Amino acid sequence: MTKPKGKKEKPDKYIRILEAAIKVFAEQGFFNSTVAQIAKEAGVADGTIYLYFKSKDDILAQFFSYKTKLIFDRFIEEVNKAENAGDKLRNLIRRHFEEFQNDPDTAVVFQTERHQFHTSDIKMKDMIKMYLNIIADIIEQGQEEGSVRKDLYVGLVKRYIMGAVDEVINTWVNSGRQYDLVSMADPLVDLYLKGIGAND
Amino acid sequence: MTKPKGKKEKPDKYIRILEAAIKVFAEQGFFNSTVAQIAKEAGVADGTIYLYFKSKDDILAQFFSYKTKLIFDRFIEEVNKAENAGDKLRNLIRRHFEEFQNDPDTAVVFQTERHQFHTSDIKMKDMIKMYLNIIADIIEQGQEEGSVRKDLYVGLVKRYIMGAVDEVINTWVNSGRQYDLVSMADPLVDLYLKGIGAND
DNA sequence: ATTTATAATGAATATATATTCATTTCAACC
DNA sequence: GGTTGAAATGAATATATATTCATTATAAAT
Numbered sequence: 011m012t013k014p015k016g017k018k019e020k021p022d023k024y025i026r027i028l029e030a031a032i033k034v035f036a037e038q039g040f041f042n043s044t045v046a047q048i049a050k051e052a053g054v055a056d057g058t059i060y061l062y063f064k065s066k067d068d069i070l071a072q073f074f075s076y077k078t079k080l081i082f083d084r085f086i087e088e089v090n091k092a093e094n095a096g097d098k099l100r101n102l103i104r105r106h107f108e109e110f111q112n113d114p115d116t117a118v119v120f121q122t123e124r125h126q127f128h129t130s131d132i133k134m135k136d137m138i139k140m141y142l143n144i145i146a147d148i149i150e151q152g153q154e155e156g157s158v159r160k161d162l163y164v165g166l167v168k169r170y171i172m173g174a175v176d177e178v179i180n181t182w183v184n185s186g187r188q189y190d191l192v193s194m195a196d197p198l199v200d201l202y203l204k205g206i207g208a209n210d
Numbered sequence: 211m212t213k214p215k216g217k218k219e220k221p222d223k224y225i226r227i228l229e230a231a232i233k234v235f236a237e238q239g240f241f242n243s244t245v246a247q248i249a250k251e252a253g254v255a256d257g258t259i260y261l262y263f264k265s266k267d268d269i270l271a272q273f274f275s276y277k278t279k280l281i282f283d284r285f286i287e288e289v290n291k292a293e294n295a296g297d298k299l300r301n302l303i304r305r306h307f308e309e310f311q312n313d314p315d316t317a318v319v320f321q322t323e324r325h326q327f328h329t330s331d332i333k334m335k336d337m338i339k340m341y342l343n344i345i346a347d348i349i350e351q352g353q354e355e356g357s358v359r360k361d362l363y364v365g366l367v368k369r370y371i372m373g374a375v376d377e378v379i380n381t382w383v384n385s386g387r388q389y390d391l392v393s394m395a396d397p398l399v400d401l402y403l404k405g406i407g408a409n410d
Numbered sequence: 411a412t413t414t415a416t417a418a419t420g421a422a423t424a425t426a427t428a429t430t431c432a433t434t435t436c437a438a439c440c
Numbered sequence: 441g442g443t444t445g446a447a448a449t450g451a452a453t454a455t456a457t458a459t460t461c462a463t464t465a466t467a468a469a470t
Contacts, residue, residue, distance in 0.1 A: 023417095039326060041241040045458060055419040057460075066458065096407075122325050126239060128384050135384070149406070159408050163397050166378070170401050173377025174370040181369050184328050184335070197363050201370050205405030206349070208359050223447095245428060255449040257430075266428065 024062045027052045028076060031069045036115040040070055040123050070123065071132045077116055078137050081109050089144060095152030096203065102144060103175055104195040110179055111191045121176070121183050142168045171202055224262045227252045228276060231269045236315040240270055240323050270323065271332045277316055278337050281309050289344060295352030296403065302344060303375055304395040310379055311391045321376070321383050342368045371402060 030052035034043045045066055049056045063069045088105040092098040110117035127134050145168040152158030178198060182191045230252035234243045245266055249256045263269045288305040292298040310317035327334050345368040352358030378398060382391045 044456085049420095056458090057420065058418055060459070061417070125322050125325055125380070152406075157408055158406050159404075162401075162406060166394060166397050167401065167406060169377045169381050170374040170398065173375070173380075174373040177369045177373025177376060178366070180325070180373075194366060197366055198370065201362075201367065201405070203405050203407035204359075205401065205403050205407075206352075206358050206362060206367055207403035207405075208357055209409075244426085249450095256428090257450065258448055260429070261447070 023054070023058075027054065027059060027062055028069070028073055032073055032115045032119055035070070035073075035123070036118040040119075040126070067130070070127070071130075073119065074132055074134070074137065077120075078140075082140060084109065085141075085144060089148070095148050095155055095157055096199070098148045098151070099145075099171075099202065100195065100199045102148070103199060104192060106175060107179070107192045107195050111182075111187075114183075114187055117179065117187075118183055121180050138172075142172060145171050174198060174201070223254070223258075227254065227259060227262055228269070228273055232273055232315045232319055235270070235273075235323070236318040240319075240326070267330070270327070271330075273319065274332055274334070274337065277320075278340075282340060284309065285341075285344065289348070295348050295355055295357055296399070298348045298351070299345075299371075299402065300395065300399045302348070303399060304392060306375060307379070307392045307395050311382075311387075314383075314387055317379065317387075318383055321380050338372075342372060345371050374398060374401070 027048065031043075031048045034047050034051055037043075038047075045059055046056055048069070049059055052059075059069070063072060085102055085105055088101045089098045092101045110120070124134060146164055149158055149162065149164050149167055153160050153162070175198070178194050179191070182189070182194075227248065231243075231248045234247050234251055237243075238247075245259055246256055248269070249259055252259075259269075263272060285302055285305055288301045289298045292301045310320070324334060346364055349358055349362065349364050349367055353360050353362070375398070378394050379391070382389070382394075
C-alpha cells in the first residue's frame with residue numbers, strides 16, 4: 011500500500027506543535043501558557059512536545075527563527091521589486107503590515123514577546139539588526155539617488171522608521187485588530203518622507 | 211522622647227519595597243523574579259511584602275501607576291514651559307529621555323513589560339492614551355499656528371511620534387545604556403518635522 | 411508471524427515559589 | 441515594668457507545572 015490512508019503526518023508534527031504554541035502564546039502570553047495547553051491544542055501528548063523541542067523556551071526560540079526566516083525572505087523579495095528608495099520603503103512596510111494582518115497570532119506574539127528576550131539565547135538582536143539593515147540600505151540608496159536628505163544620522167533614522175512601524179502595529183494588535191492595518195502604510199511613508207512640518 | 215533615634219521609617223517602607231522590586235524586575239524581568247528576591251533586596255521578610263501589596267502582580271501595577279503619575283506631571287510641566295508646538299514637542303521628548311536616563315531601572319521595566327499587560331487590570335492603555343493625548347494637543351496647536359501641516363491624520367501621527375521615541379529608548383536600553391540618550395532628542399525632533407525626504 | 415526500530419503516550423516526579431498565619435518584636439503609653 | 445496594638449517575621453503550606461521515563465502503539469522489514 012503506497013498510499014497510506016491518513017496516518018503519515020510525520021514531517022509536519024513539528025509545525026503543528028509550533029502553530030499550536032503560537033496560538034496559545036498569542037492568547038495568554040508566553041509565561042502564562044503551559045506546555046499541557048500547547049499539547050492539547052496540537053492534539054498530542056505532553057511528552058511528545060519534548061521529542062521535537064528541548065524545552066518550553068525552545069519552542070519560542072524556534073518560533074522566532076522559523077517565522078523570521080520565512081517573513082524576512084518575503085520582505086526582501088518585495089523590496090527588490092521596486093526601483094527607487096521611496097518605493098522600496100513603501101513596499102517593505104506594506105508587506106510587513108500584510109504579513110502581520112494575515113497571521114494575527116504571529117503578530118501578537120512578535121509584538122508582545124519581542125521585548126522580553128534580549129538577554130536569552132533567542133537571537134532577537136540579530137533579527138532586529140537584519141530589519142534595520144534593510145532600512146539602512148534603502149536610506150543610503152535614497153541618498154545616492156538624491157531623493158533622501160544627505161544630512162541624516164542613519165543610525166537614528168532607521169530606528170525612527172522601525173519604531174513607528176512597530177507602534178502602528180501595536181495599536182492595531184491592542185485594538186483587537188478591527189481595522190485594516192495595510193491602509194496605514196501609505197500615510198506612514200508619507201510622514202517619513204515629508205515630516206509633519208509645514209513646507210514653507 | 212519626641213525624636214526617635216532612627217526607627218521611624220514607616221511611610222517609606224512601601225516605597226522601599228517598590229524600588230527594590232523595580233531593581234529586581236529590571237535585572238530579571240517580572241516573570242523570572244521572585245517575591246523572596248524582592249524581599250531580600252528591600253531588607254524585609256517575605257511576608258512583609260503582603261502587608262503593603264495584594265500580590266506580586268499588584269507590585270507591578272502599583273509601580274506603573276506610581277511612576278506614571280510622577281513622570282507625567284513632569285512631562286506636562288515641561289511642555290507648558292514652551293510656547294510654540296515645535297518647542298513643546300522638543301521639551302516633551304527631551305524630558306522623557308532625561309527621566310529615563312536618570313532612572314534606568316524604571317526605564318528597563320517600562321520598556322520590557324509594557325507590552326505584556328494589555329489584558330490585565332494594569333491601566334496600560336490609559337497611560338498610553340495620556341501620552342498620545344499630550345502629543346495630539348501639540349500637533350493640533352501646531353496646525354493652528356501654521357507650523358504643522360494641516361493634511362495630517364492625527365491618529366496616525368501621534369503613534370508615529372510615540373513609536374519612534376519608544377524605539378530609540380529600546381535601543382539605548384538594549385545597548386547597555388552606554389551613550390547619552392538625551393542627545394538623541396534634537397535630531398529626532400528634526401526628523402519628525404522635516405522628514406527624511408530631500409526638500410526639492 | 412516475528413522481530414526491530416521508532417514514535418508517542420501520560421502518569422509520576424521534582425521543583426519552584428506565591429501566599430498564609432501563628433508567633434515574635436517593637437514602641438508608645440500608663 | 442507591665443500592658444497593648446500594630447508591625448514584622450519566616451517557616452510551613454499549597455499549588456502549579458516543566459520535564460522525565462517506563463510503558464505502549466505503530467509500521468516496516470524479514
